[in-house]
Amino acid sequence: MEANIESKFKAAVSVDNVVFGFDNNDLKVLLIYRGAEPYKDCWALPGDLISLDQDLEQSAENVLQNLTGLDNIYMDQIHTFGRVDRHPFGRVFTVAYFALIKIQDYMVKPSSWAEEAAWFPINEVPELPFDHMEILEYAKDLLKNKIRHQPIGFELLPKYFTLTEIQSLYEAILETQFDTRNFRKKLLSMNLIVDTGRQQKEVAHRPAKLYKYITKRYAQLQQIGFSFDL
Amino acid sequence: MEANIESKFKAAVSVDNVVFGFDNNDLKVLLIYRGAEPYKDCWALPGDLISLDQDLEQSAENVLQNLTGLDNIYMDQIHTFGRVDRHPFGRVFTVAYFALIKIQDYMVKPSSWAEEAAWFPINEVPELPFDHMEILEYAKDLLKNKIRHQPIGFELLPKYFTLTEIQSLYEAILETQFDTRNFRKKLLSMNLIVDTGRQQKEVAHRPAKLYKYITKRYAQLQQIGFSFDL
DNA sequence: CCAAAAGTGTTTAAATTACACCCATGG
DNA sequence: CCATGGGTGTAATTTAAACACTTTTGG
Numbered sequence: 001m002e003a004n005i006e007s008k009f010k011a012a013v014s015v016d017n018v019v020f021g022f023d024n025n026d027l028k029v030l031l032i033y034r035g036a037e038p039y040k041d042c043w044a045l046p047g048d049l050i051s052l053d054q055d056l057e058q059s060a061e062n063v064l065q066n067l068t069g070l071d072n073i074y075m076d077q078i079h080t081f082g083r084v085d086r087h088p089f090g091r092v093f094t095v096a097y098f099a100l101i102k103i104q105d106y107m108v109k110p111s112s113w114a115e116e117a118a119w120f121p122i123n124e125v126p127e128l129p130f131d132h133m134e135i136l137e138y139a140k141d142l143l144k145n146k147i148r149h150q151p152i153g154f155e156l157l158p159k160y161f162t163l164t165e166i167q168s169l170y171e172a173i174l175e176t177q178f179d180t181r182n183f184r185k186k187l188l189s190m191n192l193i194v195d196t197g198r199q200q201k202e203v204a205h206r207p208a209k210l211y212k213y214i215t216k217r218y219a220q221l222q223q224i225g226f227s228f229d230l
Numbered sequence: 231m232e233a234n235i236e237s238k239f240k241a242a243v244s245v246d247n248v249v250f251g252f253d254n255n256d257l258k259v260l261l262i263y264r265g266a267e268p269y270k271d272c273w274a275l276p277g278d279l280i281s282l283d284q285d286l287e288q289s290a291e292n293v294l295q296n297l298t299g300l301d302n303i304y305m306d307q308i309h310t311f312g313r314v315d316r317h318p319f320g321r322v323f324t325v326a327y328f329a330l331i332k333i334q335d336y337m338v339k340p341s342s343w344a345e346e347a348a349w350f351p352i353n354e355v356p357e358l359p360f361d362h363m364e365i366l367e368y369a370k371d372l373l374k375n376k377i378r379h380q381p382i383g384f385e386l387l388p389k390y391f392t393l394t395e396i397q398s399l400y401e402a403i404l405e406t407q408f409d410t411r412n413f414r415k416k417l418l419s420m421n422l423i424v425d426t427g428r429q430q431k432e433v434a435h436r437p438a439k440l441y442k443y444i445t446k447r448y449a450q451l452q453q454i455g456f457s458f459d460l
Numbered sequence: 461c462c463a464a465a466a467g468t469g470t471t472t473a474a475a476t477t478a479c480a481c482c483c484a485t486g487g
Numbered sequence: 488c489c490a491t492g493g494g495t496g497t498a499a500t501t502t503a504a505a506c507a508c509t510t511t512t513g514g
Contacts, residue, residue, distance in 0.1 A: 005319070007281070007282070008242045008243075008280070008281060008282065009240055009241065009242045009320055009321075010240065010282060011239065011242060011243050012238045012239045013243070013312070049238045050238070051238060052237070052241055053314065055312060056312025056313070057312075077309060077310065079307060080286065080307065080310045082243070082285060082286025082287075082289075083286070084283065084284060084285050089235070090239055091239075091282040093243055093286065093323065095310050095312070095323075162493085163493085163494090164493075179478075180493090180495095181478095181479085181495070182477070182478085184494085184495090185476095185495095185496095186475095200493095202485095203486080204486045204487070204490080204492085205484075205486075205490080205493070206483060206484035206491080206493045206494075207484070207485065207492095207493080208492080208493055208494085209493085392466085393466085393467090394465075409506085410466090410467085410468095411467085411468070411469080411505095411506085412504065414467085415469095415503095416502095416503085432512095432513085433464090433465080433513080434463080434464065434465090434512070434513045434514065435463075435464040435465040435466070435511075436466045437466080438465080438466055438467085439467090461514105462513105463513090464512090464513095465510105465512095467509085467510070467511095468507105468508090468509085468510095469506105470505105471504100471505085471506090472503100472505080472506105473502105473504075473505095474502080474503070475503085476499100476502080477499080477501085478497105478499085479497095480496105481495090482494085482495085483492105483493075483494070484491105484493080485491090485493100486489105487488105487489090487490090
């Protein structure tokens with residue numbers, strides 16, 4: 001046990017990010033094309049070994065920023081994966097994070113050893129190296145659960161959105177259908193979103209009203225015992 | 231980045247377990263008295279550095295088994311903590327787990343460098359070293375959430391239990407009160423527990439019926455879309 | 461017969477479900 | 488004027504909440 005404490009300080013830790021976006025009625029995930037070993041020339045989750053002189057949370061943000069240019073993003077720790085043989089270079093534990101972004105608002109720019117960065121529809125993800133597929137599955141499950149109990153869906157939509165958009169987002173993620181009238185009734189009754197008075201433009205049908213999410217409201221409601229549920 | 235890959239393989243990883251039990255209407259947590267540096271002679275969560283030749287999940291079980299004698303326990307990963315300065319010996323990431331046990335069924339035996347192991351009521355926990363207090367708070371929150379959405383409360387009760395016992399367990403953890411009739415109605419309507427025909431004995435009042443939890447039933451119900459909620 | 465906890469049913473209010481038609485715009 | 492998606496209300500059912508007294512046992 002105590003005998004060889006040095007032997008225990010030989011692990012590395014990495015961060016792997018599962019970044020979700022929503023576009024054209026599809027849930028998408030951000031992958032990078034690896035330009036470095038191991039698994040050079042593969043699509044993979046944006047992840048990297050972290051340096052040991054900064055806090056874990058900070059590292060998670062840095063890794064993402066460094067590989068994709070994304071900064072100041074909603075991120076949440078998911079789970080830590082630690083199979084002995086998961087990395088060919090040695091013992092590497094990886095802490096997985098998930099992030100939600102408004103695809104339209106960010107230009108993703110690959111940098112460092114990420115040669116490309118691209119959005120893949122969640123059902124058209126190529127084979128992934130390491131245990132990245134397992135991580136992705138874990139993240140999808142978490143997203144499904146989380147989106148029903150916390151108002152995080154709005155992180156995936158543009159600032160102004162229609163009720164139809166948010167409904168199809170929920171339908172895409174949860175893989176179900178909702179009744180339009182009941183869905184709207186319930187969502188609006190929570191008072192988390194408001195009609196901005198704006199409308200869609202240049203659509204070949206009746207233009208939809210544009211709503212926005214009121215961030216502050218959720219915190220207020222939570223304090224009086226409200227719990228989000230869809 | 232790539233320059234100094236060796237410098238990244240100098241971290242250690244530990245596991246810290248938050249083991250909950252329920253006894254005498256109190257939620258309790260298992261602590262050990264540390265007989266080794268750092269923080270020798272302190273009460274702390276049962277945790278230890280892990281050796282790098284086994285999988286993470288396996289290590290979690292081993293650490294607990296090794297320090298407390300507990301084996302074959304319901305365990306779940308909670309979160310990974312990685313502040314730079316959280317451990318005086320170097321960069322140590324800790325993966326926290328939580329476990330639920332039937333206090334009555336296990337004799338906790340301190341071993342290895344754990345000099346003692348004892349149950350503390352959740353509101354009478356002494357000062358804890360490292361970031362163990364933060365971990366404990368995190369675990370408590372998770373327990374509160376989880377117990378409402380998954381039938382894990384039964385892990386804390388003896389095999390045969392009364393309806394009053396399970397109600398007070400829920401009340402202790404969630405820090406609320408439930409109406410007896412409504413609580414029973416709802417719980418029984420889920421068909422997850424059954425009357426065993428047995429009764430309490432030698433109590434100075436009307437003896438309560440003893441129920442047991444049907445493990446299989448939950449899996450069956452989940453498949454037809456049932457979701458536990460209390 | 462007293463104390464202590466177990467056990468049980470009904471009424472009211474709230475939330476959820478099911479369901480079908482008219483509206484506004486661009487082409 | 489046609490095609491396309493946007494927008495709305497009501498009735499029926501289910502679920503949750505409120506609430507008080509009787510039963511069984513040991514001492």
